[in-house]
Amino acid sequence: MKSVTVIVPATSANLGPGFDCIGMALDLWNELTVTEGDFNIDTKGEGHGDIPSDSRNLIVTGVEAAFLESGKELPKFSYESTNKIPYSRGLGSSSAAIVSGLLAGSLLSGANLDNETILRLAADIEGHPDNVAPAIYGGCRIGVHDGNTWITDCINLPKNLNAVLFIPKFYIDTHQSRAALPDHISRADVVYNLGRVALLVNSLSNNHLNLLETAIEDKIHQPFRSANIPGYRAITRAAKKGGALGVFLSGSGPTILGLTHGREITVEYEMAEAARLARVEGECITVPISYKGVAVIKKS
Numbered sequence: 473m474k475s476v477t478v479i480v481p482a483t484s485a486n487l488g489p490g491f492d493c494i495g496m497a498l499d500l501w502n503e504l505t506v507t508e509g510d511f512n513i514d515t516k517g518e519g520h521g522d523i524p525s526d527s528r529n530l531i532v533t534g535v536e537a538a539f540l541e542s543g544k545e546l547p548k549f550s551y552e553s554t555n556k557i558p559y560s561r562g563l564g565s566s567s568a569a570i571v572s573g574l575l576a577g578s579l580l581s582g583a584n585l586d587n588e589t590i591l592r593l594a595a596d597i598e599g600h601p602d603n604v605a606p607a608i609y610g611g612c613r614i615g616v617h618d619g620n621t622w623i624t625d626c627i628n629l630p631k632n633l634n635a636v637l638f639i640p641k642f643y644i645d646t647h648q649s650r651a652a653l654p655d656h657i658s659r660a661d662v663v664y665n666l667g668r669v670a671l672l673v674n675s676l677s678n679n680h681l682n683l684l685e686t687a688i689e690d691k692i693h694q695p696f697r698s699a700n701i702p703g704y705r706a707i708t709r710a711a712k713k714g715g716a717l718g719v720f721l722s723g724s725g726p727t728i729l730g731l732t733h734g735r736e737i738t739v740e741y742e743m744a745e746a747a748r749l750a751r752v753e754g755e756c757i758t759v760p761i762s763y764k765g766v767a768v769i770k771k772s
């Protein structure tokens with residue numbers, strides 16, 4: 473095989489209290505073609521001009537990791553990506569790059585790695601599993617490290633759940649955002665999050681959507697991160713007023729996500745209007761949850 477094309481979905485991590493352990497895939501995709509030949513990286517669409525076009529590019533990291541795992545020598549490749557996942561906005565663009573690179577590298581090396589291995593490699597590169605797991609498997613996933621490797625399981629979601637996204641224009645660097653979080657958490661705050669993450673999984677699995685507003689509350693990361701996002705409170709309030717069942721910061725932000733089960737147009741309107749009044753530039757879109765993860769669409 474000399475060339476492979478894969479698609480990979482956007483993901484939203486944390487879902488409020490599930491910091492570093494819960495995430496879900498969204499129906500918004502990047503497409504990547506890796507072809508044997510002179511090294512070149514061509515990025516079209518989201519992130520064009522900002523995503524590194526040298527070996528720092530996380531797609532290259534993914535391909536290299538797959539070849540290392542396979543024990544095969546790494547040939548030179550050219551990389552062409554067409555991106556719809558907004559870059560550096562808390563929608564899993566880094567994970568998408570790592571996971572798509574791993575799958576492409578897995579096929580091009582002939583290693584044909586299984587999903588468990590791709591998860592191990594991807595989560596080791598990223599450092600946490602909550603974006604890479606749903607990017608690989610689709611749907612809503614829990615990810616934990618058992619001291620040896622990464623384990624994931626799915627959370628069943630109610631049908632027809634959507635995500636209304638307000639995507640600000642500015643970028644947030646996840647590494648910096650993580651570094652700014654406190655190292656120590658009080659027992660009271662741990663209990664606060666534990667209860668809510670249990671409630672979140674239970675309410676999603678059992679379609680108890682009336683509990684989501686409480687279940688997505690968090691004291692571990694959102695209070696610190698949201699302070700740096702202009703309009704956060706107003707946009708969140710507006711999404712709830714419009715009918716969102718639960719509203720949270722997507723990953724490390726700046727995207728604000730309202731989970732909906734109907735009323736999407738109203739929620740979109742209210743969020744966009746609140747952002748306009750708060751003078752925060754950005755766009756509002758509705759995307760369904762994706763039950764599919766990374767996939768190969770062409771090989772030759």
Ligand code: HSE
Nearest residue numbers: 485491492650723724
């Ligand atoms: N769990 C990670 C964080 C997700 O919140 O930093 C980053 O997208």
